[in-house]
Amino acid sequence: MRAPAGLRLTLRSDPEQRLDLSPLVPHRLAGMDAGAIERLALNTTRRPVVVGDLFRLRPGDPARLAITGGSERFDEVGAGMQGGELVLDGDAGFGAGRGMVAGTLRIAGSAGDHAACDLRGGTIEIAGDAGAFLGGARPGERGGMRGGTVLVLGDAGARAGDHLRRGLIVIEGHAGDHPGSRMVAGTLVVCGTAGALPGYLLRRGTLVLGRAPSLSPTFVDSGATDPVFARLLARLLRPVSQRAARLAATATRRLAGDMAVLGKGELLLPDRA
Amino acid sequence: MPAVTRQRRQPDRRTGRAAASPRDRMTRNGVRIDDTFAEAFDMRGTALLITAPTRRWARQAAVTMTGFATSIIACGAEAAIDAEVAAEETPDGRPGVRVLMFSGSSGELQKQVQNRVGQCVLTSPGSACYAGLEAAETLKLGDALRYFGDGWQISKRLGGRHFWRVPVMDGEFVCEGTTGMTRQAVGGGNLILMARSAAGALRAAEAVVDAIGAVPDAIAPFPGGIARSGSKVGSKYKALMASTNHAYCPTLRGIVPDTELGEDIAAVLEIVIDGLTPEAVAAAMRAGLAAAIPLGPEHGAVRIGAGNYGGKLGRHHFHLRELLP
Numbered sequence: 001m002r003a004p005a006g007l008r009l010t011l012r013s014d015p016e017q018r019l020d021l022s023p024l025v026p027h028r029l030a031g032m033d034a035g036a037i038e039r040l041a042l043n044t045t046r047r048p049v050v051v052g053d054l055f056r057l058r059p060g061d062p063a064r065l066a067i068t069g070g071s072e073r074f075d076e077v078g079a080g081m082q083g084g085e086l087v088l089d090g091d092a093g094f095g096a097g098r099g100m101v102a103g104t105l106r107i108a109g110s111a112g113d114h115a116a117c118d119l120r121g122g123t124i125e126i127a128g129d130a131g132a133f134l135g136g137a138r139p140g141e142r143g144g145m146r147g148g149t150v151l152v153l154g155d156a157g158a159r160a161g162d163h164l165r166r167g168l169i170v171i172e173g174h175a176g177d178h179p180g181s182r183m184v185a186g187t188l189v190v191c192g193t194a195g196a197l198p199g200y201l202l203r204r205g206t207l208v209l210g211r212a213p214s215l216s217p218t219f220v221d222s223g224a225t226d227p228v229f230a231r232l233l234a235r236l237l238r239p240v241s242q243r244a245a246r247l248a249a250t251a252t253r254r255l256a257g258d259m260a261v262l263g264k265g266e267l268l269l270p271d272r273a
Numbered sequence: 274m275p276a277v278t279r280q281r282r283q284p285d286r287r288t289g290r291a292a293a294s295p296r297d298r299m300t301r302n303g304v305r306i307d308d309t310f311a312e313a314f315d316m317r318g319t320a321l322l323i324t325a326p327t328r329r330w331a332r333q334a335a336v337t338m339t340g341f342a343t344s345i346i347a348c349g350a351e352a353a354i355d356a357e358v359a360a361e362e363t364p365d366g367r368p369g370v371r372v373l374m375f376s377g378s379s380g381e382l383q384k385q386v387q388n389r390v391g392q393c394v395l396t397s398p399g400s401a402c403y404a405g406l407e408a409a410e411t412l413k414l415g416d417a418l419r420y421f422g423d424g425w426q427i428s429k430r431l432g433g434r435h436f437w438r439v440p441v442m443d444g445e446f447v448c449e450g451t452t453g454m455t456r457q458a459v460g461g462g463n464l465i466l467m468a469r470s471a472a473g474a475l476r477a478a479e480a481v482v483d484a485i486g487a488v489p490d491a492i493a494p495f496p497g498g499i500a501r502s503g504s505k506v507g508s509k510y511k512a513l514m515a516s517t518n519h520a521y522c523p524t525l526r527g528i529v530p531d532t533e534l535g536e537d538i539a540a541v542l543e544i545v546i547d548g549l550t551p552e553a554v555a556a557a558m559r560a561g562l563a564a565a566i567p568l569g570p571e572h573g574a575v576r577i578g579a580g581n582y583g584g585k586l587g588r589h590h591f592h593l594r595e596l597l598p
Contacts, residue, residue, distance in 0.1 A: 168431060187429070206429070227444070228324075228367070228401050228445060229438055229445055229447055231365040231366045231367070232436065232447060234366075235365065236431040236432040236434070237431075239432065266427075
């Protein structure tokens with residue numbers, strides 16, 4: 001039996017003001033008819049707007065929601081998702097996937113700062129770049145991401161994985177300065193080059209880096225990575241990113257740190273890095 | 274005290290069931306098959322996957338871990354190697370061996386898993402240990418052994434699984450947090466192989482064990498899969514809870530009135546089978562029968578039977594009639 005078509009929202013024109021799209025997630029739209037969805041108010045800055053002002057709606061299953069046409073003014077896309085699938089065919093603004101619990105969020109373009117912050121479960125895929133504090137802690141919050149998986153095919157800004165507590169972040173491109181800063185646990189993979197001082201104040205957790213030209217002196221060489229864990233990590237990364245899996249299999253150099261704090265974390269690097 | 278297999282009553286004396294008469298028997302390739310059944314019991318079961326840098330060391334860890342695990346009467350657990358696992362199919366891409374373990378209670382099985390993995394797998398060079406069974410109920414594996422790391426252990430949650438990395442002298446012992454436990458496990462499936470000579474009984478038993486080795490989710494926990502000292506419940510000595518099953522001892526034929534053996538039988542060996550499911554035990558017994566019968570009475574068993582307690586103690590009855598090839 002063919003699955004019913006998903007609900008589709010098509011952007012009529014570029015938005016004139018920032019928009020909070022957090023109401024447009026499968027579990028909040030479940031049970032609503034097309035009219036109710038079109039009348040749904042969206043938080044914004046100056047002039048009140050409803051969904052119908054901005055989007056043309058094609059009714060369908062809200063568990064498979066598609067938003068066609070993105071904008072860097074689309075904030076909080078997929079925030080708090082509890083299941084289902086949301087595909088954004090374009091860019092996203094601030095806080096994409098914030099506090100997601102389950103489900104899949106796919107962003108065909110790039111995402112702004114604080115994407116995947118406070119993520120607790122589910123999967124976020126960003127085909128373009130991600131801004132600063134990917135999966136990190138928002139101002140005033142004590143912790144970053146607590147579970148789930150984030151895949152960025154492009155580059156990420158500074159402080160990716162800041163205060164990461166649990167879960168997996170894979171950046172296939174490069175990362176800005178201080179990736180994995182203040183990490184408590186979890187795994188961050190940067191297939192390209194990491195910016196300055198990766199793992200700054202890292203307590204526990206694993207950073208796998210393709211290149212790290214600017215390492216902190218508070219990381220100490222602790223010999224080669226155990227080949228068993230490298231093999232295991234590579235195999236577990238394979239379903240998420242082939243590129244990350246290949247890197248993990250070759251990341252045999254291990255540095256422990258950050259000795260400025262707890263020092264139970266690790267940087268894994270290829271020998272040549 | 275002599276080694277004993279699981280406790281088994283003499284069928285005729287304790288249950289009132291008469292020894293199988295010729296007309297109760299079926300014949301296949303000249304081998305007489307008793308029209309009887311194996312009586313088996315519910316157990317708790319689990320599986321572990323052990324990997325190592327080479328197959329030799331994966332096997333070594335598994336063999337060490339499953340040593341002294343023939344019977345829960347005195348060993349705490351019944352365990353054996355279920356299968357070798359190709360490197361491509363293990364979590365870390367190294368050669369692996371799957372081990373099955375069974376015990377009478379969840380608590381005892383947990384204790385046995387913890388002690389045996391801790392003393393025999395953790396200590397083995399280059400080893401790693403993973404869950405070998407997915408189930409709703411779990412037993413602690415790395416979750417219990419991680420404390421050996423003395424605070425330097427590392428927890429990793431990846432791909433929906435939880436692993437512990439414990440620093441050891443040759444690197445790290447990687448161990449999954451938990452493994453699955455099933456209450457559907459069955460212990461006590463069995464075949465009794467009766468032959469004209471000890472060599473014939475051994476040939477038949479070896480063929481049965483080899484066949485059971487190819488059946489997934491089932492093991493034969495006795496030495497090399499074979500038990501030669503079948504026992505009955507009780508003894509003339511009050512301190513003993515089990516003693517030799519005199520009805521199946523060829524040297525007592527003609528001495529004890531309740532012997533089960535005819536004049537053509539000079540040796541008896543037993544294969545005890547545990548499985549993660551009743552279906553696995555039945556499949557193992559079926560495979561065993563199919564392997565023993567082609568040897569015929571000249572080279573293998575002249576008669577094949579099974580042990581039971583009259584059907585009153587165990588809820589799983591595996592009738593040989595239904596398992597014949």
